[in-house]
Amino acid sequence: MSEKIHLLALSKNELTEFTENLGEPKFRASQIFKGLHERRLQSFDEMTDLPKNLRERLDEIATVSTLKIESRYVSIDGTRRFLMKTHDNFPVEAVFIPTDTRDTICFSSQSGCPLKCDFCLTAKLGLLRNLTAGEIVEQIITVLNDVYGVGEETPHGTNLVGMGAGEPFLNFENLIKALEIMSADDGLFIVPNRVTISTAGIVPKIYEFARLENRPHLAISLSAPDDKLRDKLMPINKRWNIEELLAAAKEFEKSLRAGERFTFEYVLLGDVNDTDEHARALANLLNRYELQRVKINLIPHNSAEPLEYKASSAEQVKRFQNVLESKGVAAFVRRPRGRDIYAACGQLAAKSVSGER
Numbered sequence: 394m395s396e397k398i399h400l401l402a403l404s405k406n407e408l409t410e411f412t413e414n415l416g417e418p419k420f421r422a423s424q425i426f427k428g429l430h431e432r433r434l435q436s437f438d439e440m441t442d443l444p445k446n447l448r449e450r451l452d453e454i455a456t457v458s459t460l461k462i463e464s465r466y467v468s469i470d471g472t473r474r475f476l477m478k479t480h481d482n483f484p485v486e487a488v489f490i491p492t493d494t495r496d497t498i499c500f501s502s503q504s505g506c507p508l509k510c511d512f513c514l515t516a517k518l519g520l521l522r523n524l525t526a527g528e529i530v531e532q533i534i535t536v537l538n539d540v541y542g543v544g545e546e547t548p549h550g551t552n553l554v555g556m557g558a559g560e561p562f563l564n565f566e567n568l569i570k571a572l573e574i575m576s577a578d579d580g581l582f583i584v585p586n587r588v589t590i591s592t593a594g595i596v597p598k599i600y601e602f603a604r605l606e607n608r609p610h611l612a613i614s615l616s617a618p619d620d621k622l623r624d625k626l627m628p629i630n631k632r633w634n635i636e637e638l639l640a641a642a643k644e645f646e647k648s649l650r651a652g653e654r655f656t657f658e659y660v661l662l663g664d665v666n667d668t669d670e671h672a673r674a675l676a677n678l679l680n681r682y683e684l685q686r687v688k689i690n691l692i693p694h695n696s697a698e699p700l701e702y703k704a705s706s707a708e709q710v711k712r713f714q715n716v717l718e719s720k721g722v723a724a725f726v727r728r729p730r731g732r733d734i735y736a737a738c739g740q741l742a743a744k745s746v747s748g749e750r
């Protein structure tokens with residue numbers, strides 16, 4: 394299977410070239426693209442608008458699907474967590490998070506992750522490999538088909554967050570290609586404005602991202618107000634420190650569109666980075682850089698073995714938020730979802746790689 398061409402990885406132009414090489418007219422590419430992305434079909438057999446001999450030919454040389462759902466957990470709050478496996482057996486996690494007005498899918502950009510954030514279970518796996526553009530797209534299709542049924546309309550569009558396993562900016566090309574494929578109006582039609590990419594702070598890529606035409610939104614994971622603590626929690630800080638990161642954020646701010654803001658994420662770890670003093674230091678830091686169009690998402694940590702960190706108390710989370718707001722920094726607390734189903738990022742993959750079930 395691995396030598397077959399994964400058609401979800403092909404842009405429209407590449408798909409046109411592919412069908413032309415098969416001696417097929419151009420409109421076949423458009424039929425196939427719609428079948429893959431708009432109708433979310435999972436085999437060539439279901440593309441009954443194609444001649445039978447073409448479907449058979451495609452089946453011999455190409456594939457629609459390379460990911461398999463290995464396990465799937467549905468929370469009482471509607472959140473669904475998926476552990477998928479690539480054709481070569483690497484774990485891929487994705488999460489479906491519904492609310493009354495919108496659905497959000499959190500997808501992975503890598504299997505495992507090379508960064509070593511101390512509070513993250515995925516970090517324990519190391520980098521297994523980059524996901525292809527097709528594997529990124531297929532996560533979204535797999536989740537939508539699981540929740541709504543193959544090809545069924547989704548009730549209110551889909552938002553994407555690139556906050557699953559991996560550092561998206563270390564798989565930049567595949568990520569951007571996948572987002573472009575998913576934005577097509579005769580496909581999934583998930584436009585960049587519905588997408589947020591989260592980076593741990595790959596500074597040169599923040600500058601590059603800012604220059605992209607039609608770029609998605611950006612979130613930067615900060616999680617500490619000073620270099621000493623951030624070096625420990627997020628060792629990528631030793632490569633690009635807070636000063637370099639905030640200089641890039643400042644530059645990124647210039648690329649914001651009307652009404653757009655960007656986000657700093659701050660994982661709250663009980664007694665580690667969640668005191669009033671940390672909150673004051675964080676507000677002072679952001680105010681020093683005169684970042685005006687930024688908000689902070691406070692993310693209460695989900696404790697999970699073997700991580701040593703504990704969650705902050707609800708009272709401390711509130712105090713932290715109040716301190717930030719009293720200093721003019723917009724702060725929101727992310728509501729924990731799917732707590733009953735291995736809520737910590739990387740938990741499913743870590744379980745599967747260690748062979749535990």
Ligand code: SF4
Pocket residue numbers: 506507508509510513514515516557558559560593
């Ligand atoms: S928090 Fe994100 S960037 Fe850091 S190790 Fe985990 S997956 Fe990688």
